[in-house]
Amino acid sequence: MRSTTVAGERVPGDGPDEPQTAPVVRASGLRKQFGDVIAVDGLELSVPAGTCFGLLGPNGAGKTTTMRLLLGQSTPDAGSIDILGYEIPRERKHARIHVGVVSQQDTLDEELTVRENLDVFARLYRVPRRRRTAAVDQAMALAGLTERVNTLVHALSGGMRRRLLVARALVHQPRLVLLDEPTVGLDPQVRHELWALIEQLRADGVTLIMTTHYIEEAERLSDAVALMVRGDIVDQGSPADLRRLHAGGEAVEFYGPPHRLDEIAAAAAAANLPTRRVANSIAVLRAEEDCTQRLVSGIDMPAQRRPSTLEDVFVLRTGETIE
Amino acid sequence: MSSVDSPARSVRLGRFEIAAVLALWRREWILFRREWSSITFSATIEPIIYLLAFGFGFGSLVAFTHGYRYLDFVGTGVVATAVLFASIFPAMLDTFVRSRYQNLYDTLLGTPIDARELVTAQGSWIGLRAGVYGTAPILVAMAFGLPPSWGMLLVPVIGFVMGFGFALLGIWVGMSVPSMNTIEYVISGLVTPLFVFAGTFFPLDGLPGWTQTIARINPLYHCVELVRHSVFGFDPGKDALHLGVLLIFTVVCWLLATRKVARKLVT
Ligand SMILES: Nc1ncnc2c1ncn2[C@@H]1O[C@H](COP(=O)(O)OP(=O)(O)O)[C@@H](O)[C@H]1O
Ligand SMILES: [Mg+2]
Numbered sequence: 001m002r003s004t005t006v007a008g009e010r011v012p013g014d015g016p017d018e019p020q021t022a023p024v025v026r027a028s029g030l031r032k033q034f035g036d037v038i039a040v041d042g043l044e045l046s047v048p049a050g051t052c053f054g055l056l057g058p059n060g061a062g063k064t065t066t067m068r069l070l071l072g073q074s075t076p077d078a079g080s081i082d083i084l085g086y087e088i089p090r091e092r093k094h095a096r097i098h099v100g101v102v103s104q105q106d107t108l109d110e111e112l113t114v115r116e117n118l119d120v121f122a123r124l125y126r127v128p129r130r131r132r133t134a135a136v137d138q139a140m141a142l143a144g145l146t147e148r149v150n151t152l153v154h155a156l157s158g159g160m161r162r163r164l165l166v167a168r169a170l171v172h173q174p175r176l177v178l179l180d181e182p183t184v185g186l187d188p189q190v191r192h193e194l195w196a197l198i199e200q201l202r203a204d205g206v207t208l209i210m211t212t213h214y215i216e217e218a219e220r221l222s223d224a225v226a227l228m229v230r231g232d233i234v235d236q237g238s239p240a241d242l243r244r245l246h247a248g249g250e251a252v253e254f255y256g257p258p259h260r261l262d263e264i265a266a267a268a269a270a271a272n273l274p275t276r277r278v279a280n281s282i283a284v285l286r287a288e289e290d291c292t293q294r295l296v297s298g299i300d301m302p303a304q305r306r307p308s309t310l311e312d313v314f315v316l317r318t319g320e321t322i323e
Numbered sequence: 324m325s326s327v328d329s330p331a332r333s334v335r336l337g338r339f340e341i342a343a344v345l346a347l348w349r350r351e352w353i354l355f356r357r358e359w360s361s362i363t364f365s366a367t368i369e370p371i372i373y374l375l376a377f378g379f380g381f382g383s384l385v386a387f388t389h390g391y392r393y394l395d396f397v398g399t400g401v402v403a404t405a406v407l408f409a410s411i412f413p414a415m416l417d418t419f420v421r422s423r424y425q426n427l428y429d430t431l432l433g434t435p436i437d438a439r440e441l442v443t444a445q446g447s448w449i450g451l452r453a454g455v456y457g458t459a460p461i462l463v464a465m466a467f468g469l470p471p472s473w474g475m476l477l478v479p480v481i482g483f484v485m486g487f488g489f490a491l492l493g494i495w496v497g498m499s500v501p502s503m504n505t506i507e508y509v510i511s512g513l514v515t516p517l518f519v520f521a522g523t524f525f526p527l528d529g530l531p532g533w534t535q536t537i538a539r540i541n542p543l544y545h546c547v548e549l550v551r552h553s554v555f556g557f558d559p560g561k562d563a564l565h566l567g568v569l570l571i572f573t574v575v576c577w578l579l580a581t582r583k584v585a586r587k588l589v590t
Contacts, residue, residue: 096435107430123346
């Protein structure tokens with residue numbers, strides 16, 4: 001699969017019992033319908049070991065449903081899922097021993113302390129008794145909550161809760177971690193702390209699947225990104241490859257009255273160049289190419305060059321905005 | 324956090340894991356340790372009040388019932404009341420709140436736990452508690468002169484089986500009801516009749532036939548009989564039947580609760 005070959009610089013952290021080339025997660029023809037709503041529609045997914053896979057899409061695209069299907073918390077109407085060699089949903093219990101989950105909502109146990117939350121999860125995930133204390137200590141250190149061991153969860157700040165939620169998903173040293181919108185609603189500082197944590201995990205060889213509707217997050221953390229709309233993946237690849245393929249290296253953005261923007265759109269369309277229209281501006285993509293240079297130099301309007309973004313690609317490929 | 328020496332790798336899970344139940348009990352134990360005094364108070368005070376009020380109130384009118392001192396008759400009967408209250412109420416409320424507002428059950432079913440283990444753990448924990456609280460009326464009755472007997476040692480066991488069953492029924496109700504209001508309907512429409520037509524405060528044989536029919540399908544009645552017999556002396560043939568009814572009730576409730584949890588939480 002094209003999208004899986006781009007993360008070559010990373011060493012997969014997979015064990016000896018599987019060939020290193022085997023994907024950790026493989027889903028095929030996945031479909032899930034709720035009443036009239038088709039939440040997931042023929043999804044194909046393959047995530048190699050030791051990479052971070054970003055599922056990028058607007059609200060309602062089917063990201064959470066996809067995560068629930070992968071975990072066996074939802075039963076697909078059609079399609080097959082393989083996680084670490086386990087068939088989902090049939091063998092979900094066995095697969096889950098190796099999977100950590102950070103859900104979209106905060107699902108911490110309010111009535112328990114930091115340590116108790118981690119301890120209960122270590123038991124749920126069958127961490128052997130002799131390793132349990134060490135595992136809990138390690139998770140607490142990872143969350144930076146060592147000083148708060150005996151604090152009840154409801155007394156923690158929003159940022160601490162989120163870190164604990166992530167640490168709880170790691171207490172059993174999972175080989176695969178599913179993060180559903182891990183940074184939604186967080187202030188920028190906490191978000192950056194969490195990004196550092198995710199990068200650390202990836203460096204340790206853990207395989208990650210993360211959903212997000214933040215372009216920057218997907219772009220920064222993912223080896224491969226899948227653009228998801230209305231239950232299906234429209235395109236996937238490394239952020240750099242996707243940009244290069246669809247948006248080129250740079251974009252020129254023009255600001256002006258609507259009729260002028262229309263003219264530019266028409267001219268670009270005639271030259272077969274992709275454009276992206278926002279309320280009061282239009283971006284002509286592939287600005288570094290000769291034909292774009294020619295087109296652009298003929299336009300007498302305030303313009304601004306900028307590097308192309310994954311967001312440009314998303315809008316081009318799906319016709320929708322994300323955030 | 325290297326994944327290579329993952330501690331979980333060597334684990335092979337069975338179809339039903341005691342480790343899963345123990346992990347869930349651990350959570351309950353932590354909470355119980357913090358709140359045991361209020362839980363214990365609310366679980367035992369009501370049956371003890373019934374015991375004292377009826378025991379001494381009616382006891383002044385009726386000295387003996389079926390050959391037992393009336394206070395002893397009620398003291399043994401109220402065991403079933405204590406077990407019922409200590410099981411179905413917390414099970415309904417906890418299940419409703421945990422599955423609705425705390426998303427706890429949904430989270431747990433994302434870990435290597437399945438609906439059967441979850442339901443068994445929650446139900447048996449409440450059942451254990453109810454079995455212990457069920458002995459409170461016996462202890463109070465003993466303080467007022469009920470003679471001790473070896474069979475009394477079985478009372479917590481009978482209480483556990485009954486409490487487990489009613490806890491499972493409570494889990495099923497808590498998962499099924501659309502609102503807190505509905506729980507009140509269940510209390511008036513189901514719990515109260517069960518509690519009244521169980522032969523706790525008066526023998527059923529003096530009552531119209533239809534009440535006796537209700538009693539026979541009321542698991543609580545069988546619990547009352549079984550407790551009385553274990554305190555005053557067994558009647559093997561009848562008691563095997565009583566125990567059979569309790570076990571069947573518990574198994575049926577387990578199947579109901581498990582199916583409900585699985586259907587509701589696996590979308
Ligand atoms: N349990 C459910 N019952 C009914 N509809 C659902 C359920 N879960 C998700 N959906 C619908 O499926 C679609 C995708 O939802 P979701 O997977 O939550 O999207 P995302 O996580 O990308 O925002 C939405 O239209 C949502 O309303
Ligand atoms: Mg979502």
